Amino acid sequence: MIRFILNRLLLIIPTFIGITIVAFAFVRVLPGDPILLIAGERSVSPERYQALLVQFGYDRPIWVQYWDYLLGIFQGDFGTSISTKRPVVRDFLTLFPATVELSFCATLFAVILGIPAGVIAAVKRGSWYDQTLMGTALVGYSMPIFWLGLLLIIFFSGYLGWTPVSGRIDLLYFFPAVTGFMTIDSLLSGQDGAFVSALRHLILPTITLGTIPLAVIARQTRSAMLEVLGDDYVRTARAKGLAPHQVIGQHALRNALIPVVTTIGLQVGVMMAGAILTETIFSWPGIGKWMVDAISRRDYPVVQAGLLLIALIVMAVNLIVDVLYGLINPRIRHH
Amino acid sequence: MKLMKTLLAASAVLALTVGAAQAKTLVYCSEGSPEGFDPAPYTAGTTFDASSRPIYNRLVQFTKGASTTEPGLAESYDVSEDGLEYTFHLRKGVKFHTTDWFTPTRDFNADDVLFSFERQWKTDHPWHAYSTGITWEYFNSMSMGDLIGSIEKVDDYTVKFVLTRPEAPFIANMAMDFASIMSAEYAAQLEAAGTMDMLNQQPVGTGPFQFVNYQQDAAIRYASFDDYWGGVQPIDDLVFAITTDPAVRLQKLQAGECHVMPYPNPADLQVIQNDPNLQMLVQEGLNIGFLAYNTQQPPFDNAAVRKALNMAIDKNAIIEAVFAGQASVAKNPIPPTMWSYDEATVDDPYDPEAAKAALAEAGVENLSMKVWAMPVSRPYNPDARRMAELIQADFAEVGVTVEIVSMEWAEYLEQSSNVDRDGAVLLGWTGDNGDPDNFLAVLLGCDAVGGANRAQWCNEEFDALVQEAKTISDQAARTELYIKAQEVFKREAPWATIAHSLVFMPMSTKVTGYVMDPKGTHAFDGVDITE
Numbered sequence A: 001m002i003r004f005i006l007n008r009l010l011l012i013i014p015t016f017i018g019i020t021i022v023a024f025a026f027v028r029v030l031p032g033d034p035i036l037l038i039a040g041e042r043s044v045s046p047e048r049y050q051a052l053l054v055q056f057g058y059d060r061p062i063w064v065q066y067w068d069y070l071l072g073i074f075q076g077d078f079g080t081s082i083s084t085k086r087p088v089v090r091d092f093l094t095l096f097p098a099t100v101e102l103s104f105c106a107t108l109f110a111v112i113l114g115i116p117a118g119v120i121a122a123v124k125r126g127s128w129y130d131q132t133l134m135g136t137a138l139v140g141y142s143m144p145i146f147w148l149g150l151l152l153i154i155f156f157s158g159y160l161g162w163t164p165v166s167g168r169i170d171l172l173y174f175f176p177a178v179t180g181f182m183t184i185d186s187l188l189s190g191q192d193g194a195f196v197s198a199l200r201h202l203i204l205p206t207i208t209l210g211t212i213p214l215a216v217i218a219r220q221t222r223s224a225m226l227e228v229l230g231d232d233y234v235r236t237a238r239a240k241g242l243a244p245h246q247v248i249g250q251h252a253l254r255n256a257l258i259p260v261v262t263t264i265g266l267q268v269g270v271m272m273a274g275a276i277l278t279e280t281i282f283s284w285p286g287i288g289k290w291m292v293d294a295i296s297r298r299d300y301p302v303v304q305a306g307l308l309l310i311a312l313i314v315m316a317v318n319l320i321v322d323v324l325y326g327l328i329n330p331r332i333r334h335h
Numbered sequence B: 001m002k003l004m005k006t007l008l009a010a011s012a013v014l015a016l017t018v019g020a021a022q023a024k025t026l027v028y029c030s031e032g033s034p035e036g037f038d039p040a041p042y043t044a045g046t047t048f049d050a051s052s053r054p055i056y057n058r059l060v061q062f063t064k065g066a067s068t069t070e071p072g073l074a075e076s077y078d079v080s081e082d083g084l085e086y087t088f089h090l091r092k093g094v095k096f097h098t099t100d101w102f103t104p105t106r107d108f109n110a111d112d113v114l115f116s117f118e119r120q121w122k123t124d125h126p127w128h129a130y131s132t133g134i135t136w137e138y139f140n141s142m143s144m145g146d147l148i149g150s151i152e153k154v155d156d157y158t159v160k161f162v163l164t165r166p167e168a169p170f171i172a173n174m175a176m177d178f179a180s181i182m183s184a185e186y187a188a189q190l191e192a193a194g195t196m197d198m199l200n201q202q203p204v205g206t207g208p209f210q211f212v213n214y215q216q217d218a219a220i221r222y223a224s225f226d227d228y229w230g231g232v233q234p235i236d237d238l239v240f241a242i243t244t245d246p247a248v249r250l251q252k253l254q255a256g257e258c259h260v261m262p263y264p265n266p267a268d269l270q271v272i273q274n275d276p277n278l279q280m281l282v283q284e285g286l287n288i289g290f291l292a293y294n295t296q297q298p299p300f301d302n303a304a305v306r307k308a309l310n311m312a313i314d315k316n317a318i319i320e321a322v323f324a325g326q327a328s329v330a331k332n333p334i335p336p337t338m339w340s341y342d343e344a345t346v347d348d349p350y351d352p353e354a355a356k357a358a359l360a361e362a363g364v365e366n367l368s369m370k371v372w373a374m375p376v377s378r379p380y381n382p383d384a385r386r387m388a389e390l391i392q393a394d395f396a397e398v399g400v401t402v403e404i405v406s407m408e409w410a411e412y413l414e415q416s417s418n419v420d421r422d423g424a425v426l427l428g429w430t431g432d433n434g435d436p437d438n439f440l441a442v443l444l445g446c447d448a449v450g451g452a453n454r455a456q457w458c459n460e461e462f463d464a465l466v467q468e469a470k471t472i473s474d475q476a477a478r479t480e481l482y483i484k485a486q487e488v489f490k491r492e493a494p495w496a497t498i499a500h501s502l503v504f505m506p507m508s509t510k511v512t513g514y515v516m517d518p519k520g521t522h523a524f525d526g527v528d529i530t531e
Helices: A002-029 A034-042 A046-056 A062-074 A088-123 A128-142 A145-159 A182-189 A194-229 A232-239 A244-281 A287-297 A300-328 B002-016 B045-050 B110-121 B137-141 B170-174 B184-193 B196-200 B246-254 B266-274 B303-312 B315-322 B352-361 B384-397 B409-417 B437-444 B460-470 B475-492
Strands: B025-028 B060-062 B069-071 B074-079 B085-090 B148-155 B158-163 B209-215 B219-224 B237-241 B278-284 B287-292 B327-329 B368-372 B401-405 B424-430 B495-508
Touching: A002 A062, A002 A300, A034 A046, A034 B137, A034 B409, A034 B424, A062 A300, A088 A128, A088 A182, A088 A194, A088 A244, A088 A287, A088 A300, A128 A194, A145 A194, A145 A244, A145 B246, A182 A194, A194 A244, A232 A244, A244 A287, A244 A300, A287 A300, B069 B074, B069 B170, B085 B110, B110 B148, B110 B158, B110 B184, B184 B196, B246 B266, B246 B495, B266 B278, B266 B495, B303 B352, B303 B384, B303 B475, B303 B495, B315 B327, B315 B384, B315 B495, B368 B384, B384 B401, B384 B424, B424 B437, B437 B460, B437 B475, B460 B475
Parallel strands: B025 B237, B368 B401, B368 B424
Antiparallel strands: B060 B069, B074 B085, B085 B158, B148 B158, B209 B219, B219 B237, B278 B495, B287 B424, B287 B495, B327 B495
């Protein structure tokens, strides 16, 4: 098992270097440069432009800039934002918990609803339940996040008034961020009603972000279940007279879960993309919104570091998934 | 559910206000995050709304709701005969904010003025590069660096600026956000502690509100400053709830989660007008949207051709289709809310037949040209693509074929500045300091060719008038020159002037005392809410 994990860790090194190159190149390949964007309609004089270029260090050869960037990363220095002049890492650490909290809730929402829905659909294959569920999943999967989020706000917050429109907590509550996770901080603050307010603010963003993963997980669970339900060992288990819930729960589901766990792992990457839109609609102060702003301003250091940090997290999640995989299915860790 | 909500809210309010009377909190749904709280390094209005407007003051300030100036931290100023020396007499007894991170030991004085400007001006000043990558964009783009010859402290309450050339817009510049007055004492404290970059994160000023806290990308909190020299504010707390999406801002406003919002979607204006709980203020923006020909390239180097094309554009149709009717037709290069606007100008009439004849007379046949459409939405042009399509159809009427081109925004700004650019460019401008020079010299002056002068238009007569107006401080004399300049502009037609857009501020009917600013900033001093 340890060798298995070490192998996976070794693979991370070339991937990591690849990502630094992609992140570095990505923002520079985009047309338009940050200095002109700062100036806007006004435009800058060639002398001023040159002075700024030198100040930001963008006059140096591209490989020197890359080397500088790489060296900084290994010293834990991810650079300073061109627009806010704050260290990128500090902004990332401030905002990241908000994204984690939202993504975690959305994953939980997708898994808790998606797996049982998929299992039932597989067991009752062809029934009206199966058809309705898979139809709904298709709709959920195809629905643009932006549109879904706005629709939820207009109906539940605007029309019914059940949920708050946007933000992480009611503005009445104000306490220092200890962990950055609003649900935990609100409990720590000891202010009455803060925790409930934080939860209420999570409802709509969670549904918005979790809908696509939910649809994917439900469909994946259904097809994985269908596959194993036809296998010999399931027939054997049935033949020896096990109760149906034992056949499905212990024998079939455990094996069907392997591809589902992979899917869940992959959904974390998808979730990061979805978070960008969800955070923008719900004014959720996370890294998705931060990255969008940085890309539109061509804020090189932020985009470089942000992409890299997000990629690191996705890689870490995939590593965890691989390990979980080994735990669920002993055959994999022996290969 | 409703009961629970009420109970929760009630208990929370109780928890916050034990021992105090009901605090009045105004919530503003702002459109974006500030880049920092020191206004001088930045150029974005969103940043100024959150920094210079609530927290700081300037030596002179813009009169509320107008583009003229009035005394601020300087009670008065004198200008020397030659227009080179400006002496500011500072207000006495002005207090800086007392916060958790700073307790002032003295009132505002000349040292603070010197600090605020020298840090931007002198490259060897210890605060010139106090944080990585800091630059002084507005100070530079208003050419303050070469304009200022010296800044002298005459005594504790008198400061003299000596200029290198007479420049009348200097006073308007001094009212701009970058000219906000910082506390030199606070800066010294930060410098001693080695935490200079806190100047940008824990600001201290003399303004109507003092900074309390910023939760990044989520909310900014301010408290009314009790010792404000301009008087105590009617509200106790001011909160900016950062909400980037305009549709979501409106939902928040309707749900009572905020009291005021900027920049509504044009499509939502009707909804807002029909909501009995909302009111909406309207003002003509200090802006212009235009189509700039490249006047250095044939056939657009011929004024007759430009005039003919201007007659082919149906501006009223554009205002209906692109601005949903929420704009006025532009006939001058400056907006009507600006002083020296030439009321007498007669706009080129919309007349396709006359346009066709004029083109034929100029010897232009089967003309095909490019029209550039910006990829972003701006107050002066919410949908450039649509506008370009309408112009395409209008020009087709007079036998001119138009190809619409567009590109990414930064690329657009760069390419459109090129002198040898092919085609006419849709662009616009929103004023910085309310001075006509800020439109006429910046956008149409000879110095700006290859830069912000997208028409690449250098007309000696026009340029001489604008340059002369800059050297006179008498406003009536300047107005006369600017009116002449506008006449030259109209005759030569380097642009097709399209529209000045209206700016809307939806707010709760509970809000009173809000005054719209023609320059587009948002300030909350003097604003009250009724329960």
